[in-house]
Amino acid sequence: MGVQIITVESGSLAEEAGIRPGDTLLKIHGEAVLDQLSYQYLITREDEAELFLQRPDGSTFAAYVENGGEGIGVDLAQDEVKVCKQNCVFCFVHQMPKGFRKSLYLKDEDIRLSFLYGHFTTLSSSDDAELDRIVRERLSPIHVSVHATDPVARVKVVGNPREGDILRKIDRLLAGGIDVHTQAVVAPGLNDGAIWQRTLEDLWARRREGRGSVLSLSCVPVGLTAHRENLPSVQDVDPDFARDWALRWSPEVRKYAKANGGEPWLLLADEWFTRAGLDVPGRAFYSRSWAQLENGVGLVRRFLEHSRRFIKSPKAKGFAGRRVLLLTGASFAPTLSRVAAELNRAVGSHLRVVAAKNFSFGETVTVAGLLCGEDLKYAAHADREEKGGRADWVDAVVVPSASLRTVTGPTDQYTLRGVVVREEGTFLDDLTLPQLAADLGVPTVPSGAHLSHLLDHLEAADRGAFRGGALGSTFHTAGLNQPQGAYNP
Known part of the structure; x- marks a missing residue:
């Protein structure tokens, strides 16, 4: 329980309060400090902070700081990433070649990464207590991999018989005022057709004005590698399927945008068009804020x-x-x-x-x-x-x-x-x-x-700033962080 303090800045409020490296921060305002994100939420919530800490010898003490809603000058231990408990039939990590370094096989399923970086989570690791935490700490928006709202179909996709009812979790977040971006990775014969139509309708019904809304739904074609030994059979999205999908659902993108005040809500990933050999649509096809850009939606057009x-x-x-x-x-x-x-x-x-x-x-x-x-x-x-x-x-x-x-x-x-x-x-x-x-x-x-x-x-x-390829000070890192996206060049 709690988070260990690694360093204390000289002359900081923490040092003045007698806090030392090695102490463990247990509570702020009487609420448990779960991780760094929890600390940031609690320490900035009020102008004064009441802290409860533990020394390395096990003794505990309280500290009071007038921090004006700012940090107090401590660095905390890094948190462990939470790993995915699902067994999705098209999980990309399961399709990785052998021989890469161990960290590449990490399957993250962490609501903190969803909030901070736009990673999609199936919410499989999120029990009711964690859903309540999302609401309490206003971790909005959250990005959720729905894949299918039909419980039977979703169980087939995620490989977990306890995770069929994703709408229950989404509804709990929406009721707490949390906005949600959603995605469905589409595999032919698995979650397309009537199952996709139901997913679309269920999530559209949860779009509303104000806080606590499904902000968008993207559909992304399944990505399969050559390394699927001993994995379930999944049909790939070939150019013909991609073309049919793009032509069938592009008009629906415009229809839903019109019903959403002109802002696109249903989003088609660029890969539907690039796999089909079609030109990507014009600017109006995409969200004004380029919603789900990191998911490969609008990268080519931008x-x-x-x-x-x-x-x-x-x-x-x-x-x-x-x-x-x-x-x-x-x-x-x-x-x-x-x-x-x-x-x-x-x-x-x-x-x-x-x-x-x-x-x-x-x-x-x-x-x-x-x-x-x-x-x-x-x-x-x-x-x-x-x-x-x-x-x-x-x-x-x-x-x-x-x-x-x-x-x-x-x-x-x-x-x-x-x-x-x-x-x-x-x-x-x-x-x-x-x-x-x-x-x-x-x-x-x-x-x-x-x-x-x-x-x-x-x-x-x-100018020699790359020194034979080494990165110089002008290195631009803007680009993709999701496998689905088609760009950078």
């Missing part, structure tokens, strides 16, 4: 909007004359190729796009964020050989920032032990950006989220 504005700007001339190889996943390659062609025509640059095959997860995985370093290395070497094998065949190689990013945080305010599964500058297979750059023999930089970011990185490489 990139196109930014790119076309950038190409018209004076800064675009910084690409003039540059010979750049852009590596990306197969899903995004057609879109990126069109943008590169527009930029080349506008400023006289020489950008080329190559879709890297994903040998690590299997070629059915086409998103950029799951490309490993060896996949990108292979694609670059193959391109160089095709161009005659010259060492200086390009001025620079660009890799997707999404393939380098940390999956979650950390932030200065809140971290969870075990959450960060890859460091910035390291690919999923532990190859680093400097190692890739050294192997290719040309500057190798991350894409950033937009062309403007990419130019910043190329100019930093011109």
Whole structure:
């Protein structure tokens, strides 16, 4: 019980109150301190704080601070991430190749990550006490993986016979004034058809004005890798299914948006369109706030909007004359190729796009964020050989920032032990950006989220700021943190 204090700032309110490193913070205002997030909620709730602590020898004491609703100058021990208890038939972690480092196989199911970073949770680890905590501490909005509201279908999807009634938990949160973003990962024959229609109708019925509403429902095509040995049979979303889905439900997106005051509520992930070979819809198809962007909804459209504005700007001339190889996943390659062609025509640059095959997860995985370093290395070497094998065949190689990013945080305010599964500058297979750059023999930089970011990185490489691929101070980390998304380039 409680959270251990690791450090106490010199001259802080905590030091003045006699609090020392090694003490355990048990209660604030008589309420149990569960973790760092609980501490932040309680310590900032009032101008004065009554604390109850325990020394390492087991003795306890009380401390009173007038903190004005601010922190008191302590660093707390990191919290353990809560792991998922479900056995979802399309769980991506279960489909991971063998041989990666242990942290990549972590299945997080943590309402704190849902609130802080937009991670989706099935709520399987959330009992009534935790649901009450979400309400009490105003952890809103929460992101919930519903998949199906039909209890029988949901049990089939999540593999837990006790988790069929997701609406009971959602209703408890809504009654407490908590807003909820929802998603359904759609697998043909499993939760499409009438089951999907029921899910849509059940969640739409819980949309309302004011607090305590289902804010959105996204549908995302199931993602399957080549590593499904001894796993349940799941049908993949092929281009024909994706096309039928996109054409069937795109008009419904507009219908629900009209009923929602013009704001899109039903959201279709970009992959429905990219898998089908269709152009993504226009800006009005997506939420004004780009809701569920981290879930792959609107990433391509936002990139196109930014790119076309950038190409018209004076800064675009910084690409003039540059010979750049852009590596990306197969899903995004057609879109990126069109943008590169527009930029080349506008400023006289020489950008080329190559879709890297994903040998690590299997070629059915086409998103950029799951490309490993060896996949990108292979694609670059193959391109160089095709161009005659010259060492200086390009001025620079660009890799997707999404393939380098940390999956979650950390932030200065809140971290969870075990959450960060890859460091910035390291690919999923532990190859680093400097190692890739050294192997290719040309500057190798991350894409950033937009062309403007990419130019910043190329100019930093011109100045030697990347030091053979090492990240410089201008490194832009904006991009994806979910496997479903199609971009970065």
